[in-house]
Amino acid sequence: MAVKKKSSEKLKALKPSGKRDENFFQLVFEVARQIPKGRVTSYGAIAACLGAKSSARMVGWAMNGCHNAKLNVPAHRVVNRNGMLTGKFHFSPPEKMERLLKKEGVKVKNDQVQDFKKIFWDPVEELSF
DNA sequence: CGCCTGACGAAAC
DNA sequence: GGTTTCGCCAGGC
Numbered sequence: 699m700a701v702k703k704k705s706s707e708k709l710k711a712l713k714p715s716g717k718r719d720e721n722f723f724q725l726v727f728e729v730a731r732q733i734p735k736g737r738v739t740s741y742g743a744i745a746a747c748l749g750a751k752s753s754a755r756m757v758g759w760a761m762n763g764c765h766n767a768k769l770n771v772p773a774h775r776v777v778n779r780n781g782m783l784t785g786k787f788h789f790s791p792p793e794k795m796e797r798l799l800k801k802e803g804v805k806v807k808n809d810q811v812q813d814f815k816k817i818f819w820d821p822v823e824e825l826s827f
Numbered sequence: 828c829g830c831c832t833g834a835c836g837a838a839a840c
Numbered sequence: 841g842g843t844t845t846c847g848c849c850a851g852g853c
Contacts, residue, residue: 722850741834742836745836750848751836752836752849753835753849753850754836754848755834755835755836755847755848755849755850756835756850757834757835758833759833759835759849759850760834762833762834762851773834776834777834778834778835779836779837783834784834784835
């Protein structure tokens with residue numbers, strides 16, 4: 699913490715607002731909110747969108763604060779590269795995640811998104827970052 | 828101040 | 841092709 703990371707440069711390039719750190723969480727939430735209904739994306743895709751593709755973990759970490767976010771964050775639309783609902787256990791009721799996905803037209807089988815590649819929503823392309 | 832953990836990903840075996 | 845390990849970066853203790 700004593701020393702700022704180079705990552706700040708990447709984020710700064712994307713969001714020259716002069717802010718970072720906590721803003722990283724905000725960015726993740728922002729992208730997550732833009733996920734169309736009935737579509738899903740991966741942590742890595744969001745990370746790549748933010749310029750931290752190597753740090754897909756950070757995206758998941760940011761989601762850790764999704765409950766802390768004021769606005770509703772459709773974290774249920776975010777799954778891992780495998781299309782598996784890895785974070786379903788982090789929801790209030792774990793079943794709520796796949797339930798929401800099914801409700802939106804996303805087929806979920808055994809904690810795994812069916813036709814994941816088909817309904818995959820890439821923020822990098824859609825948002826053209 | 829240092830070590831461990833973590834909702835991932837890609838490479839290695 | 842499935843399973844296991846390492847790597848990334850940041851936050852919590």
